[in-house]
Amino acid sequence: MRLDYTSDLWWKNAVVYCLDVETYADSDGDGVGDFRGLIDRVDHLADLGVTCLWLMPFYPSPNRDDGYDISDYYGVDPRLGTLGDVVEFLRTAKDRGMRVIVDLVVNHTSDEHPWFTESRSSLEAARRDWYVWRPEPSDHPAGLAFPDKETSNWQRDRRTGEYYLHRFYRFQPDLNIANPAVRDEICKIAAFWLALGVSGFRMDAVPFLLELDGIREHMDGDPKRWLQSLRSFVGRRNGEAMLLGEVNAAMKDLSSYFGGADGDALNMQFAFLLNQSLWLSLARGEGEPLEQIISALPVVPHDNAWATFLRNHDELTLDQLTVSQREEVFAAFGPKPGMQLYGHGLRRRTAAMLGGDGPRLRMAWSLMFSLPGTPALFMGDEIGMGEQLRIPDRYAVRVPMQWSRGRNGGFSTAAAGDLVRPLAGGGFGPAAVNVADQRRDPGSLLRFLRRLIRVRRETPELGWGSSTLIETADPALFAHRVEWEGSTVIAIHNLAGRPATAELDLGPRADGVHDLLADAEEPARRGRLPVSLDAYGGRWLRVRRR
Numbered sequence: 277m278r279l280d281y282t283s284d285l286w287w288k289n290a291v292v293y294c295l296d297v298e299t300y301a302d303s304d305g306d307g308v309g310d311f312r313g314l315i316d317r318v319d320h321l322a323d324l325g326v327t328c329l330w331l332m333p334f335y336p337s338p339n340r341d342d343g344y345d346i347s348d349y350y351g352v353d354p355r356l357g358t359l360g361d362v363v364e365f366l367r368t369a370k371d372r373g374m375r376v377i378v379d380l381v382v383n384h385t386s387d388e389h390p391w392f393t394e395s396r397s398s399l400e401a402a403r404r405d406w407y408v409w410r411p412e413p414s415d416h417p418a419g420l421a422f423p424d425k426e427t428s429n430w431q432r433d434r435r436t437g438e439y440y441l442h443r444f445y446r447f448q449p450d451l452n453i454a455n456p457a458v459r460d461e462i463c464k465i466a467a468f469w470l471a472l473g474v475s476g477f478r479m480d481a482v483p484f485l486l487e488l489d490g491i492r493e494h495m496d497g498d499p500k501r502w503l504q505s506l507r508s509f510v511g512r513r514n515g516e517a518m519l520l521g522e523v524n525a526a527m528k529d530l531s532s533y534f535g536g537a538d539g540d541a542l543n544m545q546f547a548f549l550l551n552q553s554l555w556l557s558l559a560r561g562e563g564e565p566l567e568q569i570i571s572a573l574p575v576v577p578h579d580n581a582w583a584t585f586l587r588n589h590d591e592l593t594l595d596q597l598t599v600s601q602r603e604e605v606f607a608a609f610g611p612k613p614g615m616q617l618y619g620h621g622l623r624r625r626t627a628a629m630l631g632g633d634g635p636r637l638r639m640a641w642s643l644m645f646s647l648p649g650t651p652a653l654f655m656g657d658e659i660g661m662g663e664q665l666r667i668p669d670r671y672a673v674r675v676p677m678q679w680s681r682g683r684n685g686g687f688s689t690a691a692a693g694d695l696v697r698p699l700a701g702g703g704f705g706p707a708a709v710n711v712a713d714q715r716r717d718p719g720s721l722l723r724f725l726r727r728l729i730r731v732r733r734e735t736p737e738l739g740w741g742s743s744t745l746i747e748t749a750d751p752a753l754f755a756h757r758v759e760w761e762g763s764t765v766i767a768i769h770n771l772a773g774r775p776a777t778a779e780l781d782l783g784p785r786a787d788g789v790h791d792l793l794a795d796a797e798e799p800a801r802r803g804r805l806p807v808s809l810d811a812y813g814g815r816w817l818r819v820r821r822r
């Protein structure tokens with residue numbers, strides 16, 4: 277293995293951790309998390325072993341979509357800190373060996389952004405065409421992001437009587453990327469944060485950003501070409517800059533977001549299709565849905581990667597499953613109507629859906645970490661936090677971090693009523709689930725994930741190698757083999773709540789395996805290895821050759 281390869285294209289062997297500064301740690305007792313609080317907790321993250329922190333939006337915002345409605349791209353929400361605090365945080369994270377990426381939300385701005393105030397003021401306004409205006413509404417683009425709140429993607433503005441495009445809420449007008457001045461401004465925003473020390477961006481809503489409906493007549497060529505130029509621009513400003521796109525799109529389109537075979541557009545994309553099939557596999561206790569999707573996914577170019585995940589900060593979207601498949605996942609993991617959202621998603625967290633800490637939850641993590649790509653976690657997953665269904669909408673999963681059993685779970689010293697968001701409840705509240713207790717307990721989920729992260733980092737084959745599926749007789753099993761630089765790793769997981777067995781063919785000259793998670797050696801007989809897995813068991817095996 278050539279381990280030196282893994283540091284230039286660092287994202288291919290990274291472990292990403294998403295966090296929201298607002299709900300992470302409150303240093304001044306006002307009930308809102310802040311950069312000083314995050315800095316104080318940076319050693320928790322370093323100790324966990326994650327290598328890349330993704331910060332959700334922390335910019336000035338009216339906060340009607342949790343900061344995804346930005347009113348100034350060059351600042352910091354004053355409740356969270358200052359630009360100076362951001363720089364101190366970036367420096368501290370770097371000191372602990374962690375890179376930081378930030379959310380780049382440029383499909384739309386807040387309707388309170390000064391650009392929009394100017395744009396809407398008159399038909400002749402200087403920034404009129406920074407947004408997408410029409411004299412009449414349209415049925416295009418089709419589909420609504422928030423069908424419970426919006427009925428159209430076009431909103432009439434009384435000042436001029438025209439309609440503006442908003443792919444998300446009506447208070448989030450879409451920027452017009454057909455306008456070269458808007459594209460230049462997006463580069464400038466990226467350049468600004470790169471200059472402060474970030475290593476790249478999680479790009480919000482990429483398919484909507486590049487969508488031509490409403491602006492087709494104004495744009496020369498394919499907007500994906502522009503994605504390629506953005507990628508080369510960020511690369512010129514900072515050689516290690518990486519673009520990780522939120523792309524929940526149809527299978528046939530995914531490759532183009534990487535830039536086709538050249539891979540010169542997004543470095544990484546979140547693997548939404550893989551994620552949806554993973555949950556279907558977990559619901560059924562069978563490997564088949566995962567096998568099917570993995571065989572169908574496009575080949576990832578050499579420098580690029582999928583970002584794999586179990587859950588993120590949004591609803592668990594199941595929009596690309598069939599209705600009956602979606603019903604299976606709902607029945608298994610979110611049967612109550614209050615757990616469901618938009619008819620296609622679940623507003624629950626991983627640990628709560630999988631019944632809390634136990635073999636099934638641990639298997640799901642081990643399986644996800646072994647899939648081709650770079651694993652990403654959501655804050656609090658490392659201790660198995662649950663949701664708070666009393667909080668409306670997608671916010672149910674964005675509860676404050678639980679540091680201890682103490683007041684407000686150690687998140688803040690404010691009065692409970694002053695917290696930015698209520699804490700998780702029931703069996704998943706801070707009394708049962710918190711960092712301090714799990715640090716002390718060698719059998720805790722935190723210790724398990726710490727070990728899994730370490731072993732994943734020491735197994736670059738999983739992020740770099742080419743993988744092939746292994747057929748097994750038992751449908752409960754999912755097994756695959758990854759080859760990289762002459763090394764072979766086989767991962768096998770049992771998705772069912774009963775024991776299962778398989779016999780693995782390790783290939784020529786194999787005389788045994790190193791069981792990576794158990795850190796134990798096991799001999800093979802004539803290149804074959806019988807494997808018995810407990811209910812929800814899993815193993816990662818590096819093949820030893822003579």
Ligand code: GLC
Nearest residue numbers: 341344381444480481522590
């Ligand atoms: C993305 C974000 C989501 C946000 C939306 C609009 O989907 O993940 O949280 O509401 O974009 O910016």
